[in-house]
Every structure is written in structure tokens, then in C-alpha cells.
Amino acid sequence: MMDSILSSNISTQKGDSEQAQPLYQKVEEYIKNQINSGEMTPGDLILSEPRLSKELEVSIGTVKKALDNLVWQGLLYRHQGKGTFVSRIDFNNSLFRFFSYADEKGKEVRIRKFTTERWLGKGPSSICELLEVDEDTELVFLERIGHINHQPTFIENSWWVASMVPDLEKEETHIPDLFYALIVDQYQIPIIRAEETLTAEACDDSTAEKLNVKKDSPIVVLNRSTFTIADKIVEIRTTKGRADQFSYKREIR
Amino acid sequence: MMDSILSSNISTQKGDSEQAQPLYQKVEEYIKNQINSGEMTPGDLILSEPRLSKELEVSIGTVKKALDNLVWQGLLYRHQGKGTFVSRIDFNNSLFRFFSYADEKGKEVRIRKFTTERWLGKGPSSICELLEVDEDTELVFLERIGHINHQPTFIENSWWVASMVPDLEKEETHIPDLFYALIVDQYQIPIIRAEETLTAEACDDSTAEKLNVKKDSPIVVLNRSTFTIADKIVEIRTTKGRADQFSYKREIR
DNA sequence: GAGTGGTCTAGACCACAGC
DNA sequence: CTGTGGTCTAGACCACTCA
Numbered sequence: 001m002m003d004s005i006l007s008s009n010i011s012t013q014k015g016d017s018e019q020a021q022p023l024y025q026k027v028e029e030y031i032k033n034q035i036n037s038g039e040m041t042p043g044d045l046i047l048s049e050p051r052l053s054k055e056l057e058v059s060i061g062t063v064k065k066a067l068d069n070l071v072w073q074g075l076l077y078r079h080q081g082k083g084t085f086v087s088r089i090d091f092n093n094s095l096f097r098f099f100s101y102a103d104e105k106g107k108e109v110r111i112r113k114f115t116t117e118r119w120l121g122k123g124p125s126s127i128c129e130l131l132e133v134d135e136d137t138e139l140v141f142l143e144r145i146g147h148i149n150h151q152p153t154f155i156e157n158s159w160w161v162a163s164m165v166p167d168l169e170k171e172e173t174h175i176p177d178l179f180y181a182l183i184v185d186q187y188q189i190p191i192i193r194a195e196e197t198l199t200a201e202a203c204d205d206s207t208a209e210k211l212n213v214k215k216d217s218p219i220v221v222l223n224r225s226t227f228t229i230a231d232k233i234v235e236i237r238t239t240k241g242r243a244d245q246f247s248y249k250r251e252i253r
Numbered sequence: 254m255m256d257s258i259l260s261s262n263i264s265t266q267k268g269d270s271e272q273a274q275p276l277y278q279k280v281e282e283y284i285k286n287q288i289n290s291g292e293m294t295p296g297d298l299i300l301s302e303p304r305l306s307k308e309l310e311v312s313i314g315t316v317k318k319a320l321d322n323l324v325w326q327g328l329l330y331r332h333q334g335k336g337t338f339v340s341r342i343d344f345n346n347s348l349f350r351f352f353s354y355a356d357e358k359g360k361e362v363r364i365r366k367f368t369t370e371r372w373l374g375k376g377p378s379s380i381c382e383l384l385e386v387d388e389d390t391e392l393v394f395l396e397r398i399g400h401i402n403h404q405p406t407f408i409e410n411s412w413w414v415a416s417m418v419p420d421l422e423k424e425e426t427h428i429p430d431l432f433y434a435l436i437v438d439q440y441q442i443p444i445i446r447a448e449e450t451l452t453a454e455a456c457d458d459s460t461a462e463k464l465n466v467k468k469d470s471p472i473v474v475l476n477r478s479t480f481t482i483a484d485k486i487v488e489i490r491t492t493k494g495r496a497d498q499f500s501y502k503r504e505i506r
Numbered sequence: 507g508a509g510t511g512g513t514c515t516a517g518a519c520c521a522c523a524g525c
Numbered sequence: 526c527t528g529t530g531g532t533c534t535a536g537a538c539c540a541c542t543c544a
Binding site: 246 | 453454
């Protein structure tokens with residue numbers, strides 16, 4: 001049998017011993033590599049199941065199982081009749097979503113974001129470290145304040161490496177509510193995934209003033225690192241919001 | 254062909270039209286019903302794949318797919334060579350888990366819980382409503398304080414319907430750290446699932462004193478409803494913890 | 507109509523558990 | 526040894542999409 005594209009150790013279950021890793025997992029890795037290396041980017045159509053089956057020399061059932069797993073992991077989505085695509089990151093899954101989107105009567109409420117600061121310059125060393133750049137690297141800083149029900153509810157602080165997003169700090173560059181669309185379309189930086197950490201703390205003076213609450217009232221802090229291909233961080237973001245407007249529900253089994 | 258156990262509308266894909274629901278979903282519902290009705294309880298061994306295949310008159314591949322989905326949903330777990338079992342609820346998935354389990358050096362730290370209050374009586378109407386009982390129903394109340402690193406870190410308040418857990422309020426009934434084991438083993442109440450809601454708020458006087466923090470310092474509040482069979486609530490619990498000891502991380506894709 | 511994913515079948519062999 | 530789940534194959538037909 002010829003060597004196939006899948007790295008090594010191909011076999012039907014029968015002939016071989018030493019089957020360290022199931023075949024379908026190799027198919028998964030093959031696809032994952034294509035995504036993480038940037039060979040395929042979010043929104044792309046991947047090879048069809050029969051094609052993958054032929055090219056990788058595995059049965060179509062095995063391909064289906066591999067794709068099932070990747071769909072389940074959120075890396076791919078299927079569309080019957082069209083094909084299988086690389087997922088776009090879905091920030092609706094962000095914990096941020098649990099800042100209340102509805103008033104007491106359950107009526108849906110609009111969030112308005114206002115850009116309140118925007119400049120180019122050096123950032124604190126803690127941010128540079130997270131962005132994995134030198135301390136004297138030029139960064140772009142953005143602050144946006146989110147209003148829910150005409151009431152300032154959260155503050156979003158965002159840091160970018162300036163060389164990756166030229167002119168982002170300029171007033172002419174319009175910042176849409178769906179910020180990441182700008183990054184993907186304008187700057188051709190695919191956004192692959194993000195990590196978030198949620199904590200709560202007491203409100204400092206400047207945040208208290210902006211959110212129109214007392215100093216030391218409880219606020220929810222959401223730290224986010226946003227990743228592009230090859231696991232490179234492109235943005236560090238901190239969202240601080242009024243705790244009384246936040247609640248997060250989940251089920252345990 | 255004879256009618257099978259699966260409610261209705263059985264067919265191979267070919268002969269019939271009007272296939273509202275895929276076969277594997279019916280198999281899933283068949284199992285789910287057995288669990289929710291109490292016919293099977295957490296820890297039970299379910300029928301093997303070949304048995305299910307014969308009894309439900311579907312192919313073994315279809316059974317596998319159904320069980321795969323239920324495993325993925327957390328209702329079942331498999332053990333090669335042994336069989337497939339109904340999951341025990343895993344409170345390690347609780348958000349509570351994100352109260353720090355390690356000190357600064359990353360050394361793991363033990364949590365000690367002390368029962369600080371325990372009595373039988375009437376509860377506030379808000380609790381009765383959540384438990385779906387009359388306001389004059391006898392309840393058992395428990396308070397436990399959790400210490401991490403010899404420092405009080407969270408307070409657990411728990412309400413039960415007294416008639417379901419006789420003598421729980423008595424001192425002779427030892428309360429183990431893994432509380433729910435007692436409920437399942439002693440009182441034969443299967444714990445099926447739980448719902449949690451996370452918020453943050455400012456610390457009230459009494460909590461401040463118990464946690465040894467200033468009044469109005471931020472605390473994380475975790476409300477939990479615990480369910481037994483037939484979606485009946487058996488416990489209402491509120492955990493309040495020092496916000497500075499809490500952080501919750503997740504990935505978005 | 508050609509191509510895609512979605513469902514389903516009917517087997518095979520392997521690895522593991524327990525007697 | 527028998528029975529369990531885990532992997533894999535090689536098909537079939539269906540439902541959907543788009544040209």
C-alpha cells in the first residue's frame with residue numbers, strides 16, 4: 001500500500017498492531033493543521049466527504065466521524081447540499097453576552113457603544129507581555145463605553161499591535177459595533193479563537209465615574225485574549241461591567 | 254413489519270416517506286425517558302448495544318450514534334469491556350470549582366467545610382416558591398462555611414423539603430464534604446442535574462463578618478437548583494464567596 | 507442533474523473486563 | 526472464554542442546493 005497523506009502509521013485495524021491513534025483522529029488533525037496554519041481560514045469550504053475519503057485513503061464513514069467531532073468541537077459547520085465550512089468565531093458565545101440584554105419586562109434592549117478614547121503609543125508592560133511584543137512596540141488603544149437602556153453599563157479596553165492594524169487609531173476609520181468584522185475584512189487578519197477569564201472586583205475611581213456608580217461597588221471583569229492563525233495573540237481586551245447587570249446561567253449534569 | 258417499542262413512525266429510510274424524526278433520535282428519547290422517569294438511575298448499567306439493536310429493531314450503527322450523542326450530552330458514559338452507564342451528576346462541573354483551589358505557588362490546597370447552622374422550620378416564601386411547596390411546609394436549613402488556606406472563603410446556604418430528608422437537621426446525621434452522596438445513598442433520592450446562575454454583588458453585613466472582609470466588598474453569588482427525577486427540585490442552594498478568590502476561564506470558537 | 511451532507515444498514519476485527 | 530464498547534469498511538438511499 002502506498003504512503004498516504006496522513007502522517008504515518010496507516011493501517012486497517014486488522015493487519016497491523018501498534019495502532020497508537022485511531023484513523024479518524026488523524027483526519028481531524030489533518031484538518032486542524034490546515035486551519036491553524038492559515039491554509040484554510042474561517043468561512044472557507046473544505047473538501048467534500050467523498051474527496052477526503054479518496055485523498056486520505058480512508059472510508060467515508062471514518063471521514064464522517066472525524067468531521068462530526070470537529071463540528072462538535074465548533075471548528076467546522078455543515079450545510080446540507082452545500083458542503084462543510086470552517087467556522088467563524090462566534091462572539092455570541094462570549095460571557096459578555098450575559099450582561100443583561102433585556103429590561104425588567106423582558107423587552108429586548110439595544111446596546112449602544114461609544115468610542116471614548118483612541119490613540120497610538122506605548123502600552124503598559126503587562127499588556128506588551130501578553131501580546132508577546134517588546135515594551136517599546138507601538139500599540140493602538142481603544143476605549144468604548146457600552147450603554148444599555150441609556151445607562152453606561154460596561155467599559156471595553158482594547159489593545160492591538162499597531163503594525164498589524166495601520167490607521168486603526170485614526171478618526172477616519174469607522175469602528176462598527178461588530179468590531180471584529182473590520183479586522184477580518186479590512187486587515188485580512190483571520191480571527192480564529194479567543195480565551196476569556198471572568199472575575200469580579202471592587203470598582204476603582206475612574207471606572208466608577210464612567211459607569212455612574214459608587215466607588216467600590218462590585219463590577220464584573222472579563223479579560224479576553226483574541227487569537228489569529230498559529231496561535232498568535234492579536235488583541236488584549238478588558239471589559240468591566242456593572243455587576244448588577246450581569247448573570248450567567250448554566251446546567252450541570 | 255411489527256410495531257417496535259419506539260413510539261411510532263418506524264421505517265427504514267427507503268420504504269417510507271414522512272420521516273419526521275431520525276431513528277437515532279428516537280433511540281435517544283427512549284433512553285432519556287428511562288432516565289427521567291426514574292426507571293434507570295445514575296450509576297445503572299443500560300442494555301448493551303447489540304441488545305438495544307435487537308429490541309428496538311434498528312441497526313447497531315444507529316444505536317451507536319444515539320449513544321454517542323447521549324454520551325456527548327453527558328447523560329451516559331461508556332466503559333469498554335463493561336458497558337454503558339447512566340452518568341452520575343458531576344459537581345466538578347460546577348462554577349463553584351472556580352473558587353481558587355491553589356495558592357500563589359500553584360500548590361494545591363484543601364477545602365474544609367464546617368457546618369455552622371442547621372435547623373428545621375419554615376423558610377422564606379421566595380425559597381418555598383422555588384421548591385414548589387406551600388409556605389408553611391417544614392424545611393431543613395443548612396449553612397456551611399468553606400475554608401481555603403485556613404481562611405473563610407465562601408458560605409453555602411442550603412434548603413431542603415424536610416419530609417424528603419428526615420433527620421437531616423439532627424446532629425447525629427454526619428454531613429460529609431461530598432454532601433450529595435449522603436442524599437443519594439441514605440435517602441435514595443437520585444440527583445439528576447442542577448442549574449446554576451452566577452452573579453456578583455456587594456457584601457452585606459452578616460456575610461462580611463463571616464468571610465472576614467469589609468462590608469460592600471465584592472462577592473460572587475452562585476445560586477443552584479438541584480433536580481431529582483421528573484424534574485422535581487429537591488434543593489435550593491446559595492453560595493457566596495470572596496470575589497478575589499474566584500476566576501472562571503473559557504474558550505470561544 | 508450533479509454534488510453535497512444526513513441517515514441507515516450489516517457486517518468485520520480490535521481492545522478491554524471479568525469470570 | 527464471552528460479552529462489552531471502539532474502530533473501520535463499503536455500500537445504500539434520502540434531502541437539500543445550485544446551476
